[in-house]
Amino acid sequence: MSKQEEVKIEIDHKSPLPLHVQVEDLLRRMIALPEYQQGKLLPNEVSLARQLGISRSTLRQATNKLVYEGRLYRKKGVGTMVYRPVDSKAKNWLSFTQEMKSKGIKVVNYSIKLTWEEPPEEVANFFAVPEGTRLLKMERVRGNEDRPFVYFISYFSPAIGLTGEEDFSQPLYELLENKFSVIAKLSIEEITAMAATEFIAKKLGIDTAFPILKRKRYVYDPGRRPIEYNIGYYKSDSIIYTVESEREL
Amino acid sequence: MSKQEEVKIEIDHKSPLPLHVQVEDLLRRMIALPEYQQGKLLPNEVSLARQLGISRSTLRQATNKLVYEGRLYRKKGVGTMVYRPVDSKAKNWLSFTQEMKSKGIKVVNYSIKLTWEEPPEEVANFFAVPEGTRLLKMERVRGNEDRPFVYFISYFSPAIGLTGEEDFSQPLYELLENKFSVIAKLSIEEITAMAATEFIAKKLGIDTAFPILKRKRYVYDPGRRPIEYNIGYYKSDSIIYTVESEREL
DNA sequence: TGACAAACATTGTACAAACATATGAACTTA
DNA sequence: TAAGTTCATATGTTTGTACAATGTTTGTCA
Secondary structure, three states, X not given: OXXXXXXXXXXXXXXXXXXXXXXXXXXXXXXXXXXXXXXXXXXXXXXXXXXXXXXXXXXXXXXXXXXXXXXXXXXXXXXXXXXXXXXXXXXXXXXXXXXXXXXXXXXXXXXXXXXXXXXXXXXXXXXXXXXOOOEEEEEEEEEOOOOEEEEEEEXXXXXXXXXXXXXXXXXXXXXXXXHHOOOOOEEEEEEEEEEOOHHHHHHHOOOOOOEEEEEEEEEEOOOOOEEEEEEEEEEHHHOOEEEEEEOOO | OOOOOOOOOOOOOOOOOOXXXXXHHHHHHHOXXXXXXXXXXXXXXXXXHHHHOOOHHHHHHHXXXXXXXXXXXXXXXXXXXXXXXXXXXXXOOOOHHHHHHHOOOOOEEXXXXXXXXXOOHHHHHHHOOXXXXXXXXXXXXXXXXXXXXXXXXXXXXXXXXXXXXXXXXXXXHHHHHHHHOOOOOEEEEEEEEXXXXXXXXXXXXXXXXXXXXXXXXXXXXXXXXXXXXEEEEEEHHHOOEEXXXXXXX
16 A cells, blocks of 8 residues: 555546646645645656646646746656745744844844733734734833834734743744744834823833834735734834835836 | 737647646636726637637636636636626725725815825835925815714825826726726735824824824735825724734745 | 766646537527 | 527647757766
């Protein structure tokens, strides 16, 4: 009894869905497997097509979609593999530490506080948990070597499995990705300005009513499940928030 | 002598480039023509393939690329046409008017001022014009029906050809696109918070030191040539700036 | 051993053919 | 007129075949 794929190989020639769509779905599931993520070549086209009981053209129609999407990478004379961007994946995305480092600023954690708390209603709604559920809350004051300039509050989805005992000195999204296989894929941010409240002024060592950039961030995984809810209060003269957006033509 | 396409139809079966790549290039040039931009159907696949002396499969291989890119749109039983996002193209991209409208807020222009001025150094550098060049500057105070809440300053590239006599009551990017064939493609924005200066406080009818969201925007065309430099000062309690970003996996 | 060549494996390109399905226009009918 | 039917047209799907181009492995020979 030889061990077979964990992904069910099941193409239904009578399904209303076109074959190539079924194959595309199959491939998506297939390439999610760790072995392919780690660089293993997919079965070659001719044999995979035969195995699925379809023609090579149909198979290619399916893989083409994934190649165009940038998920697969084909190399003539070699084979087809999952595309892996150079270096780490969480790089330059969402990471405060990385971003600061690229500007030559060393990030200093002035304080980290982890608690299990009943979150505000908005947060409970975001995670779709019943009212009264306690969530892991992280509060951080960070800045450069000279002074603090941002106060963060984060709530995490209970689905991640964080205990609060983790090492939060490493970049957060690397921790989530490496230790919990949780991948941050989509973020929606809301940015506004406000005057520092007394509470925030104290945290950042500034005067009340100093202008503050407030950024609320909702982070989702690839399945659009909520991962993190985050609010950051930035001392305004120490940060410029940059957004680059390209229009599809 | 019947009139032929303006685009040279010339596929070289001996070229080192694959046929489908040549066809793709040809199509790109073809669909840039006004008639196709305006919605005319491309020749149907069978006849176009015959006309080019290639097979339908090869032609489809080329069009697929453009379809995946979102430039072409195919409709079974109808034909293939250039993809045009619903309504105008500049919709939901950069347009303050459109954005407000989608939230059910009517935009009111409280004041518009157009002048030719020598810009600050930063602006002159952005447009790469010699110091001392006068540029068209637009100042606008806008808001909803009740009150103003944003003060904009824009400088425009002299390359556009604006005279200052245009009708700026229509959405800006539609004006640029329709009348000047200038397409805004990329924008880089810098957002920060500040306290209202006396000048701005006056413009927006608020107290000095009220928190303000300041957004600096650099707008480029598809060739990455600068089009517009814009600064907006938003009354903080009237705007939330939303950024959605997706990570490539 | 080392260099080169041959064989092999794999994707890339191109063609042909047949049938399926959606759309819109023309036609028919109540 | 209004609704349904038919038909022509266009893209969508699928299979099959053949050969080209490229990278890897193996084998040969000096």
